[in-house]
Amino acid sequence: MPGIDTLIGLRKLSLSDYGIAKKRHNFSDNIIYNDLSLGRERFSLIVVNNEDDAVLNPNHFLYTTRVIDSAGILKERDEEYYEGCSCEASCSASNCSCHNVGYSKDGLLQMDELMEVIYECNAACECTLHCGNRVAQKGATKPVQIFRTKSKGWGVKTMSWLPKGTFIGEYTGELHREGDGAGEYLFETKLGESSCTIDAKKCGNFTRFVNHSCEPNLHAASVIWENCVNPYVHICFFTVRDIDAGEELTVDYGPEWWSENIISFPCRCRSSNCSFNAAVRSEILAERENTGEI
Numbered sequence: 040m041p042g043i044d045t046l047i048g049l050r051k052l053s054l055s056d057y058g059i060a061k062k063r064h065n066f067s068d069n070i071i072y073n074d075l076s077l078g079r080e081r082f083s084l085i086v087v088n089n090e091d092d093a094v095l096n097p098n099h100f101l102y103t104t105r106v107i108d109s110a111g112i113l114k115e116r117d118e119e120y121y122e123g124c125s126c127e128a129s130c131s132a133s134n135c136s137c138h139n140v141g142y143s144k145d146g147l148l149q150m151d152e153l154m155e156v157i158y159e160c161n162a163a164c165e166c167t168l169h170c171g172n173r174v175a176q177k178g179a180t181k182p183v184q185i186f187r188t189k190s191k192g193w194g195v196k197t198m199s200w201l202p203k204g205t206f207i208g209e210y211t212g213e214l215h216r217e218g219d220g221a222g223e224y225l226f227e228t229k230l231g232e233s234s235c236t237i238d239a240k241k242c243g244n245f246t247r248f249v250n251h252s253c254e255p256n257l258h259a260a261s262v263i264w265e266n267c268v269n270p271y272v273h274i275c276f277f278t279v280r281d282i283d284a285g286e287e288l289t290v291d292y293g294p295e296w297w298s299e300n301i302i303s304f305p306c307r308c309r310s311s312n313c314s315f316n317a318a319v320r321s322e323i324l325a326e327r328e329n330t331g332e333i
């Protein structure tokens with residue numbers, strides 16, 4: 040009788056696979072899944088647990104590399120479109136007439152001149168898919184690994200050295216109207232002028248495992264690659280500095296997220312200027328008790 044993992048196509052490592060991989064790569068990691076994305080990423084999304092304190096149940100979320108619009112929010116939009124660019128092959132800051140090009144020639148986000156919104160070329164543009172102004176829309180290419188951290192549950196680490204400005208992945212999940220949904224996997228984004236949220240609790244990709252740090256090495260950028268007047272703003276993670284292979288990838292969840300969640304636990308990012316550590320948490324809880332909030 041095949042197990043559930045086999046039925047849903049998840050390749051759990053057999054002991055012999057593990058032995059071969061261990062010999063070949065000379066590692067001592069305890070790999071529990073060799074591709075959590077089930078082939079949906081361009082790299083094998085390996086899951087490692089060297090802490091022996093929990094197992095990851097891959098069936099409790101659906102792996103998706105795209106945002107899922109089950110509420111039909113995107114469909115409700117007026118179909119009004121902008122024209123694309125008419126650059127012949129590839130756009131650059133000097134020759135692209137219709138877009139602000141936020142990337143360097145190597146496809147790195149220009150972190151020192153960061154724009155509030157990055158407009159990539161889109162389906163209405165005449166440039167080719169090789170255009171340097173199409174980075175995040177092509178999806179994740181840099182291999183990452185899911186690993187069990189000591190005190191923050193699962194986390195994500197990079198398998199290779201990454202220069203500053205590298206695109207890591209888009210935050211995917213279920214799209215909700217503003218105010219709908221709650222919880223630890225919510226990320227706020229925009230639809231034209233209005234706000235909505237992406238909930239990665241039931242569905243998402245590896246970015247749902249990225250933990251918070253008060254000194255993060257990723258930036259959550261707003262990126263648009265639709266030409267409609269009311270575009271969906273994709274939340275895309277880019278490196279804010281060079282990152283070594285093996286380093287954990289982290290992002291700042293923001294004060295609103297912590298305002299909701301600090302009641303349950305303190306921040307364990309261990310950075311020297313942590314804003315939500317145990318001491319700060321005690322002060323916040325004492326203040327909320329005083330004001331009758333809790």
Ligand SMILES: C[S@@+](CC[C@H](N)C(=O)[O-])C[C@H]1O[C@@H](n2cnc3c(N)ncnc32)[C@H](O)[C@@H]1O
Pocket residue numbers: 190191192193194223224247248249250251252300304305306307308
């Ligand atoms: C979006 S999830 C990140 C993935 C999560 N670690 C997991 O195992 O699924 C957010 C949750 O991760 C944990 N977490 C993330 N960053 C943390 C931090 N700096 N300190 C403490 N817990 C953290 C908390 O449990 C939080 O509710």
